[in-house]
Amino acid sequence: xxxxxxxxxxxxxxxxxxxxxxxxxxxxxxxxxxxxxxxxxxxxxxxxxxxxxxxxxxxxxxxxxxxxxxxxxxxxxxxxxxxxxxxxxxxxxxxxxxxxxxxxxxxxxxxxxxxxxxxxxxxxxxxxxxxxxxxxxxxxxxxxxxxxxxxxxxxxxxxxxxxxxxxxxxxxxxxxxxxxxxxxxxxxxxxxxxxxxxxxxxxxxxxxxxxxxxxxxxxxxxxxxxxxxxxxxxxxxxxxxxxxxxxxxxxxxxxxxxxxxxxxxxxxxxxxxxxxxxxxxxxxxxxxxxxxxxxxxxxxxxxxxxxxxxxxxxxxxxxxxxxxxxxxxxxxxxxxxxxxxxxxxxxxxxxxxxxxxxxxxxxxxxxxxxxxxxxxxxxxxxxxxxxxxxxxxxxxxxxxxx
Numbered sequence: 400x401x402x403x404x405x406x407x408x409x410x411x412x413x414x415x416x417x418x419x420x421x422x423x424x425x426x427x428x429x430x431x432x433x434x435x436x437x438x439x440x441x442x443x444x445x446x447x448x449x450x451x452x453x454x455x456x457x458x459x460x461x462x463x464x465x466x467x468x469x470x471x472x473x474x475x476x477x478x479x480x481x482x483x484x485x486x487x488x489x490x491x492x493x494x495x496x497x498x499x500x501x502x503x504x505x506x507x508x509x510x511x512x513x514x515x516x517x518x519x520x521x522x523x524x525x526x527x528x529x530x531x532x533x534x535x536x537x538x539x540x541x542x543x544x545x546x547x548x549x550x551x552x553x554x555x556x557x558x559x560x561x562x563x564x565x566x567x568x569x570x571x572x573x574x575x576x577x578x579x580x581x582x583x584x585x586x587x588x589x590x591x592x593x594x595x596x597x598x599x600x601x602x603x604x605x606x607x608x609x610x611x612x613x614x615x616x617x618x619x620x621x622x623x624x625x626x627x628x629x630x631x632x633x634x635x636x637x638x639x640x641x642x643x644x645x646x647x648x649x650x651x652x653x654x655x656x657x658x659x660x661x662x663x664x665x666x667x668x669x670x671x672x673x674x675x676x677x678x679x680x681x682x683x684x685x686x687x688x689x690x691x692x693x694x695x696x697x698x699x700x701x702x703x704x705x706x707x708x709x710x711x712x713x714x715x716x717x718x719x720x721x722x723x724x725x726x727x728x729x730x731x732x733x734x735x736x737x738x739x740x741x742x743x744x745x746x747x748x749x750x751x752x753x754x755x756x757x758x759x760x761x762x763x764x765x766x767x768x769x770x771x772x773x774x775x776x777x778x779x780x781x782x783x784x785x786x787x788x789x790x791x792x793x794x795x796x797x798x799x800x801x
Contacts, residue, residue: 429453430595432564434461436474437594437601440623444616445591463599465519465567466507470631473600476624478607479633481647481655481662482575491529492582494573497604498530499646500633501569502537504602505552507638508567509541512550522565523554524593526583530573531556557593568597572605572617579612590616604633634662648690653681656694663694667701669798670752672741680758684734692730693758700728700738700753703795723787724775725756727764734758737767740786740798749785750800 430438431453442450455461462473470477482496501523512519523534534554535542542552553565570593574581583589594601603620607630610617624630633639640662647656656663657678659670684690706728727735741754757767775783790797 431455432598434473434599437597440620441591441594466511474629476603476621476630477633479604482606483652484575487529492527492573493529493533494575495650496643496646497571498533498537499642500604500639501571503639503642505538505541509550513548516549518549520551520565521567522596523569524557524560525571525573526557526589527573528556530571557589560596561592564596564598566598567600570603574609575606576609579609581613584617585615587616634665648694651682653678663698664701668703669701671701672752673755676757677755696730696736703797705796725771733760735764742785748800751798
């Protein structure tokens with residue numbers, strides 16, 4: 400439906416229609432709304448630098464801090480990696496990872512506003528109706544609870560926000576793909592409207608890689624933000640990173656979550672590898688808390704934590720003769736994580752990695768161990784010894800080759 404409307408040019412404003420009919424246009428060249436750091440890019444990109452910042456927006460009083468940290472300054476692009484764009488039933492696009500990030504930011508804004516009795520008006524906007532709906536559903540609590548407080552929140556489409564303004568605008572760009580396809584975001588008029596609604600703070604939430612590849616106004620915006628030191632990774636904020644991980648587990652996006660370069664393993668001391676069987680098992684677990692326990696155990700192991708004392712898992716593998724290689728750590732009283740230290744070669748150098756083979760109940764471990772024993776029978780004694788070599792520092796295991 401959105402594509403049909405775009406092709407029919409339903410998104411044209413009244414002013415655009417009047418100009419197309421031949422009416423003369425006049426540029427209002429003084430802006431009284433935006434902090435100068437917000438107006439800088441739109442002025443250059445859309446108005447050829449002809450817009451002048453009024454004295455009221457240049458004053459120190461117009462620069463307000465609603466949350467601590469550079470990410471929450473007057474202007475920023477907040478990069479959300481590992482997102483996944485999806486279509487709703489009406490073929491409109493949404494990105495639930497961006498929804499999670501924005502919801503966490505809104506929660507912080509709400510708490511700060513109420514605690515400090517600091518008045519703040521916030522607008523969340525997006526080009527896509529599906530994203531607007533997802534944001535409304537996620538943020539309805541704050542929309543309702545904010546009534547009668549110093550905090551107010553509106554969630555609208557870009558078209559629905561035309562002519563509006565708020566203290567803080569959070570712009571969700573939604574698109575996240577490999578080919579730089581950004582749909583409605585490529586529209587200059589919509590981009591202009593979305594980027595010029597904020598008085599004090601404009602925080603743009605999106606995927607840096609997709610926007611750069613789009614060969615559009617957004618390519619320029621991201622590169623400009625990077626050059627100005629206004630580009631931040633959402634994963635650098637602990638609360639945002641936790642919200643992203645929780646959402647990816649909740650949605651079952653394990654393929655994205657369990658990549659070596661994902662936010663989950665950002666502080667890892669060990670590289671990690673997973674078998675297809677592991678992903679199948681994890682995806683089949685319907686209990687959300689159980690999935691969280693598995694993820695927590697993966698993070699602990701990749702950080703160097705190990706069970707100390709006698710190897711409680713060796714009894715599972717004695718018959719197969721691989722008790723020194725395979726490990727079985729309990730996720731809970733029912734499921735066990737089957738893993739081992741393996742080897743990979745990087746730039747002709749051999750290095751240890753963690754290989755996660757499976758997640759199994761106790762009754763199935765022996766059978767799985769038999770299958771894995773066949774894998775290890777192909778390893779040379781030297782390879783086995785390299786896998787078994789351990790280096791500990793302050794009770795943490797470090798990989799060889801690191």
